[in-house]
Amino acid sequence: MSNLNIHRAYSETADIETSSDDYAGRFRGQIGEWFLEIQEKATIEKLAVLKPATILDVGGGHGQLTSALIHHDYRLTVLGSAEVCKARIQQFIDDQKCSFQVGNLLNIPFGDDQFDAVISYRLLPHVNRWQEFIMELTRVARRAVIVDYPEYRSFNAFSPLFFEMKKEIEGNTRPYRIFREEEIFQVFKSQGFICNSKFREFFLPMVVHRKMNSLTVSRSLEAMFRILGFTRLFGSPVILEFIPENSS
Numbered sequence: 001m002s003n004l005n006i007h008r009a010y011s012e013t014a015d016i017e018t019s020s021d022d023y024a025g026r027f028r029g030q031i032g033e034w035f036l037e038i039q040e041k042a043t044i045e046k047l048a049v050l051k052p053a054t055i056l057d058v059g060g061g062h063g064q065l066t067s068a069l070i071h072h073d074y075r076l077t078v079l080g081s082a083e084v085c086k087a088r089i090q091q092f093i094d095d096q097k098c099s100f101q102v103g104n105l106l107n108i109p110f111g112d113d114q115f116d117a118v119i120s121y122r123l124l125p126h127v128n129r130w131q132e133f134i135m136e137l138t139r140v141a142r143r144a145v146i147v148d149y150p151e152y153r154s155f156n157a158f159s160p161l162f163f164e165m166k167k168e169i170e171g172n173t174r175p176y177r178i179f180r181e182e183e184i185f186q187v188f189k190s191q192g193f194i195c196n197s198k199f200r201e202f203f204l205p206m207v208v209h210r211k212m213n214s215l216t217v218s219r220s221l222e223a224m225f226r227i228l229g230f231t232r233l234f235g236s237p238v239i240l241e242f243i244p245e246n247s248s
């Protein structure tokens with residue numbers, strides 16, 4: 001079998017888990033909704049500057065941004081690795097407010113530069129062949145790619161200390177890759193994309209906020225850390241926006 005055929009035969013399916021009701025349970029309640037609110041606000045602000053018409057949400061069956069993207073009148077397509085990944089966004093599909101496509105995440109079934117913007121959340125740290133995954137995101141993006149990832153230069157450096165707490169609270173915690181910013185930048189750079197903006201979401205680990213379970217306390221602490229500059233230096237997850245180098 002040729003290398004090309006091997007590449008096409010191999011499929012990443014981590015989005016099956018992130019598109020499940022079980023996974024969505026991690027974002028219920030005031031703390032979970034606050035997490036999504038921060039993510040949504042940052043994403044919509046980045047897209048507002050870009051003013052894309054078409055968006056591909058790779059692995060977006062979790063539906064965390066679906067409603068907001070539709071509300072802002074973007075023509076949205078969601079790509080999932082299996083049919084089951086569309087369950088949480090089925091109503092939007094039925095109402096023809098967005099479309100859903102099943103496809104290999106390492107061989108995205110769309111042409112080069114087909115979408116103005118490509119986004120992918122909650123997926124990169126769970127993809128084994130993450131370099132190839134990034135290459136596919138950039139291939140189908142005309143103007144921008146937006147991803148999020150857990151940064152090593154944060155409390156993630158001590159993630160083994162928090163794993164048991166995370167498992168106790170979330171119940172179905174699975175291992176995930178923690179990245180250094182430069183390794184992600186390098187792959188995007190190899191595809192002709194450079195970082196245009198970044199946003200660090202939280203200074204404290206998300207599991208700590210879940211454990212405290214006090215929205216007032218969490219908001220106050222994170223506001224203080226952001227003012228002091230701690231979040232800018234050591235915050236995670238990080239939302240990165242990349243654009244073609246020749247467009248900057």
